Amino acid sequence: MGSSKIKLSIVTENRGKGLEALKILESCGVEAEILTMKKQEIQSDSLEEIALYSARIAYLNIKKPLVVDDSGLFIDSLNGFPGPYSSYVYKKIGVQGILKLMERIEDRRACFKTALAAIIPPLEKVYVGETCGVIADKPRGDMGFGFDPIFIPEGSTRTYAEMSIEEKNRYSHRSKAYQLLLGDLKRLYPHMWRHP
Ligand code: IMP
DSSP: OOSSOOOEEEEESOHHHHHHHHHHHHHTTBOEEEEEOOOOOOOOSOHHHHHHHHHHHHHHHHOSOEEEEEEEEEEGGGTTEEETTHHHHHHHTHHHHHHHHTTTOOOOEEEEEEEEEEEETTEEEEEEEEEEEEEOSSOOOSSSSTTGGGEEETTOSSOGGGSOHHHHHHHOHHHHHHHHHHHHHHHHOGGGBOOO
16 A cells, blocks of 8 residues: 555544544544545444445445444343434434433443444454443433433543533543554554654
């Protein structure tokens, strides 16, 4: 891949996700851009499979080094629902629908999981990050996106939606997946790093 720097495309149709990823990559000196593109998804119980499929299709289209993430909220007392179906469930019943399903349920434990598929030839790999916490009793905060207003990560008393992007990135499932990718990039592609 020559010795020039690589620019990594963050392929997503979700601006919130894109901004979080951009902050993580740029704060580590990796040049990146958000590429707004509809994700081609397969139906599967595995976030890893969904993310890898989407990344391969995106790569066929843009032929540039890229990452695609697929994430889900897994609620213990609902046997991991909505999990890989989080996007569909969010569109259909939203935050209020999840709170309704959780009414009178005492066990509020849940985990957010991200499968981050990276295609930076010859590297093709899926990185998984997970953050556990609890589902709040009611929505709080107006930052972020998706289920952010009802998820309180372990170690905090605030929901993701009450946090700035930088603060959410200190806790988030997405950020953990990116840290694993960054570890590999440092090792495999030292020329990707902008040196001060
Ligand atoms: P997908 O990864 O775009 O398929 O996201 C699945 C669903 O989970 C969408 O409804 C997102 O809004 C939601 N989601 C994904 N990541 C997050 C997050 O970091 N915070 C809150 N909701 C999220």
